[in-house]
Amino acid sequence: MFCIFIVLNCLSQNTSDIDAIQKTALDYIEGWYDGDVVRMERALHPNLIKRMITNPNSEYSLLNELNKEKMINYTNAGGGKRIPKNSYKIEVKILDINNNIASVMTKSQYIDYLHLAKFNNKWVIINVLWDINKNKE
Structure with a gap:
């Protein structure tokens, strides 16, 4: 199950762009949970960098990074499939x-905070900053 929210300042954008952005975000997040490499591959720019801060409340904080190749490998290995589908709800919110x-x-x-760009006339994810959802429903 997923929900999609669109912030009002996005409404002046072309409807086909909004649809393509939503589709790209869903390819990314649903591709992860379904272990669907085709969807994940389609969503990511070749130079993707995905980042997470570990130990943010200590003097030992680290910036962990993944690139597209690692994301594809983790998706193919079923990283997201280990989480039961009934234990999460997917929401996509276009911020700007x-x-x-x-x-x-x-x-x-x-x-996940995603930065997308239209690249070769296709919306793709360039950067991701992510963390565990401590407030998941």
Whole structure:
């Protein structure tokens, strides 16, 4: 199950762009949970960097990074399939769209802030900053 929210300032953007941005975000998050490499591959720019801060409340904080290849490998290995489907709800919220760039938040077991860009006439994810969703329903 998933929900989609669109912030009002995005409504002036072309409807086909909004649909494509939503589809890209869903390819990313549903592709992860379904172990669907085709969807994940389609969603990610070749130079993707996905980041997470570990130990944020200590003097030993680290910035962990994944690239597209690692994301595809983890997806193929079924990383997201280990989580039962009834234990999370997927939400996609478009935060902002400006011409050929967009910011999107996805919520599930995780919170992901996605930066997308229109690249070769296709919306793809360039950057992701993520963390565990401590307030999941």
